[in-house]
Amino acid sequence: MSLEGDCTSSTPSKWEALNVAARRGWELVLQPFLAERERWPLWLPVLCGIGIAVYFASAVEIGLPALIIAFLAVVSLAFGLRKNTNALIPLMVVGALLAGFGAASIRSQIVAAPLLERPLSMALVSGLVAHVEPLEQDGARVILERLSFENRTLQSVPQRIRLRLPPKSPTIVPGDRIRLYASLMPPTGPVIPGGFDFARQAWFQKLGAIGYGMGQVEILDGTDADVDAGFVDGLAKSIARLRLHITKRIQTELPGDSGAVASALITGGERAISKPLLEAYRDSGLAHLLSVSGLHMSLVAGLVFVGLRALLALIGPLALNYPIKKWTAVGAALATLFYLFLSGAFVPTQRSFLMTGIVLLGVVLDRQAISMRLVAWAALAILLTQPESLTGASFQMSFAAVLALVAVYEIAQAPVSDWRRQKGGWWRGVILYVALLALSSLVASFATAPFSAHHFNRFNPYGLASNMLAVPLSGMLVMPAALASVLLMPLGLERLALIPMGWGVDMINAIAYETASWPGAGLAVPSFSPSGFAALVGGGLWLLLMRKAWRYLGVLGICFGISTAIFARLPDLLVDGGNGLAAIRLEDGRVLMTPGKQEPITRQAWQRYLAIDGEAEVIADGAAGGRVRCDSLGCRLSLKDVALALTYRPEALPEDCASADLLLAPFSLPKGACQRPTVIDRRQGLGKGPHAIWLEQGKILRIETVKEKRGHHPWAPEKRKRTKPDEEYPETKNAPERQDLEMDAESFAKPNR
The missing domain is CATH 1.10.287 (Helix Hairpins)
Incomplete structure (x- = not known):
């Protein structure tokens, strides 16, 4: 009895001890968080961002009712346990995660619009021009809405499409209604498993198809559609026409790349810049100067603030009796609002406008505005209204730079203020300016470098040097001249400001070309896992x-x-069976790629992903030091003791099926045609998208596909459909390659959009 009594009495004490230990452990973990209570609001956009990332990475869509029920349950529990800190903190975290997930889900349903079901050739399309973007060499790309297909019957007509216009098309402005023949295809998905998904980006832009125009563009009568459009649509088209008009005025005064860069800084369009110059800006670390973002928005606000305040200060009664500082802050805010719309309101510009606006609001309210909370609220506003921006390089790089700069500002604010209060000559101001410029360039370069490497597979080791030279030119010459040109344009005197602006732009272009030519500039690097x-x-x-x-x-x-x-382990093979394209990475890092010039976007993306400079070697007989053997039926290669066969024609199947461990074919094999090897053919490519394959000595380690990485979302159709000319229009078989569709995927283009 005593033993039994001892057992029963000791059991509760053990559980009680464990409970006390667990409680003390939780308190030890919780204590540092409680000490940072004032920083908790900064993590709200981070948690929402994690929820958004989980949504885009999830394999399936979760119904909105289930999300609402889960969120309300968490809110109810949090309200009921609001006095229990131990329980409240985890519930707040879960609630923020659900808010981010739900925001992404709701947004994807709000923007839902029909997608083109299959590719079309020679479709006679008429539509309202919603946006015009000038391209290099007098080209243009337009977005059409309110569409009509005159020689096709579609079950669902896309709400918007994007077209590259034929050469020598007439001048088109937003609000025009045009008609032309076009070749169209649904927005394409990733070319690498886990890579950038252009179809997802198009979904959130309500683009149901992309393509290129053919023949003559006809401008229809009665084109002013603002009459039957709503106020917001009419205003948007008016702003778009103003942007296009200003762009043309700038490029008339400054032809070539000077005008293209100048218009990019004022109206936000970069497509007119030549490709060599764009590459030079990227490789030199100056690409951020082409995007209207924090630097440009703050310069405009500062110039307007200082100039307007100086003018008001000249009026004695106003300066002595009224708060002209607050008035000028309001004027600067209105100027930045105009600049926001004039430059196209891209994500970096929106973020910069929000932050600049809050800073100016702080001036009006006599509050200090530059703080981490300012950054957090700006990020939260963008994430909840445009959750898809989280996946873009522009959002990530913009906020990485701003967070790092504000963190350094919090540390350096007191020492810098002490330095300014000390007496000294003019040289102290010069030293402080140069030091702060170097520090800000260094901090921003370090903060954005990992994102540039991850998204664009490029590292810019000379970014600090190029920014030290280019940023002062931008701040002291280019942007003041840009502001003056816009103010002088109604008077027809913009040339007076555009000419000196062109001088500054030419100097920055020269800096970009020079630093991009240095050894190691634009170094190719692999992405992070x-x-x-x-x-x-x-x-x-x-x-x-x-x-x-x-x-x-x-x-x-x-x-x-x-x-x-x-230490990234890159795949040994990349295969797009639907297009008959393959890339083979050898043991020494060299890359072989199937011959031909088809699918140039895929080829370029693969080369960047595999971190190779220059062109890949062509898969041909004798390639890779004689390891590749080819004939008219296909090629063979042993890679890591895995027998690889690239079968070009069905006649080679009997031999290749018997000897290969992995068989790649640009055509669909009959079911059961090959028993021994792993087969990736056209059917697999169309069904699962591009494949990434890792090999180990004598075996296939793993295979990843685009389909399994994308999951089941509205922008990810179950099966890809290849472009095939309609039988009634056989002459379209020689239509341009897919690069003429101008996908302009963000991961292939500018890091600042």
Whole structure:
């Protein structure tokens, strides 16, 4: 009896001890978080961002009713347990995650619009021009809406399409209604498993098809559609026409790349810039100067603020009796609002406008506005209204730079103020300006470099040097002249400001070309792994958002993320069976690619993903030091003791099926035709999209496909459909390649959009 009594009495004490230990452990973990209570709001956009990322990475769509029920349940629990800190904090975290997930889900349903079901050739399309974007060499690209297909019957007509107009088309402005023949296809998906998804971007822009026009463009009568459009649509088209008009005025005074860059800084269109100059800007680390973002918005606000305040200060009664500083802050805010719409209101511009507006509001309210909370609220506003922007390089790089700069500002504010208060000559101001310029360029370069490497597979080692030279030119000559040109344009005197602006632009262009020519500029690097990228971002956020000593734990996450890129194991093969394209990465890092010039966008993306400079070697007989053997029926190669066969014609199947471990074919094999090898043919390519394959000695380690990475979302159809000319229009068989569709995928183009 005594033993039994001892057992029963000791059992509760053990559980009680475990409970006490668990409670103390939780309190130890919770204590540092409680010490950083004032920084908690900064993590709200981070948690919402994680929820958004989970939505886009999820394999399936979760119904909106289930999300609403889950969110309301969490809110109810949090309200009921509001006095229990131990329970409230996890519930707040879950609620923020659900809010982000739900925002992305709701947004994807709000923008839902019909997609083109299959490719079309020689479709006679008429539509209202909603947007015109000038391209290099007098070309143009338009977005059409209110569409009518006159020689096709479609079950669902896309709401908007994007077309590259034929050469020598007439001048077209937003609000025109045009008709032309066009070749169209649905927006295309990733060319690499886990890569940039243009179809997803198009979905959130309500683009149901992309393509190119053919023949003559006819401008229809009665084109002013603003009469039957709503106020918002009419205003948007008026702004678009104004942007196009200003762009043409600029490029008339400044032809060539000077005018293209100048118009990019004022009206936000970069497509007219020549490709060599764009590459030079990217490789030199100056690409951010082409995007209307924080630098440009703050310069415009500062110039208007200083100029307007100086003018008002000349009026004695106003300066002595009224708060002209607050008045000028309001004037600067209105100027930045105009600049926002004039430049196209891209994501970096929206973010910059929000932050600049809050800073100016702080001036009006006599509050200090430059703070982490300002950045957090701006990020939260964009994430909840445009959750798709989270996946874009522009959002990530913009906020990485701003977070890093504000974090440094919080640390350096007191020392800089002390330096300014000290007496000294003019040289102290010069030293301070140069030091702050160097520091800001260094901080922004370090903050954005990982994102540039991840999204564009490029590292710019000379970014600090090029920015030290180009940013002062932009701030002291180019942007003041740009502002003056817009003010003088109604008087027809814009030439007085555009000429000196062109001088500054030409000098910056020369800096870009020079630094891009240095050895190692635009170094090709592999992307981070998903876990490595998450660790790097999380570590950076932890380092910047926390204040106590444990903030430096974030360095561990950054180091782990960088190591995943340094020691990344790239796939040994990339295969797009639907297009008959393959890339083979040899043991020494060289890359072989199937011959031909088809699918240039895929080829370029693969070369960047595999971190190779220059052109890949062609798969041909004798390639790779004689390891590749080819004939008219196909090619063979042994890679890591895996027998690889590229079968070009069905006649080679009996032999290749018997000897190969992995068989790649640009045609669909009959079911059961090959029993021994793993087969990736046209049917697999159309059904699952491009494949990435990893090999290990004598075996296939793993295979990833675009389909499994994309999941089931509205923008991801179950099966790809290839472009085939309609039988009644056989002459379209020689239509342009897919590069003429001007996909302009964000990951292939500018890092600042």
